Amino acid sequence: QVQLVESGGGLVQAGGSLRLSCAASGRTLSSYAMGWFRQAPGKERESVARISRSGVSLAYADSVKGRFTISRDNAKNTVYLQMNSLKPEDTAVYYCAASTTAWAPVDLKFYDYWGQGTQVTVSS
Numbered sequence: 001q002v003q004l005v006e007s008g009g010g011l012v013q014a015g016g017s018l019r020l021s022c023a024a025s026g027r028t029l030s031s032y033a034m035g036w037f038r039q040a041p042g043k044e045r046e047s048v049a050r051i052s053r054s055g056v057s058l059a060y061a062d063s064v065k066g067r068f069t070i071s072r073d074n075a076k077n078t079v080y081l082q083m084n085s086l087k088p089e090d091t092a093v094y095y096c097a098a099s100t101t102a103w104a105p106v107d108l109k110f111y112d113y114w115g116q117g118t119q120v121t122v123s124s
Contacts (some may be wrong), residue, residue, distance in 0.1 A: 011123065036094060087122060
């Protein structure tokens with residue numbers, strides 16, 4: 001079992017940047033494919049970015065392509081989400097999640113472990 005803790009959220013103006021971190025404990029992160037998800041008030045949780053267990057394969061939601069970058073440092077047991085050119089519509093609680101599959105699926109049901117989330121608020 002792995003425990004996930006997100007950090008790095010906050011309040012930022014439109015056009016600004018934030019880097020989210022997801023630190024794992026209990027088990028090595030290299031055993032999992034990872035995903036970042038977000039949930040805005042009144043909306044369903046959605047996939048933002050995904051990275052395979054090896055770190056070779058990446059995928060992004062169309063809404064964040066070219067602005068967000070997911071990466072992982074298995075030696076530090078941490079996954080990151082670099083968010084640039086932030087927009088007010090990026091405002092949400094951001095969650096990281098771990099999947100026992102080799103490739104991180106877009107469907108939430110394939111993720112076994114979730115962090116508690118970190119709030120990102122982008123002001124216009």
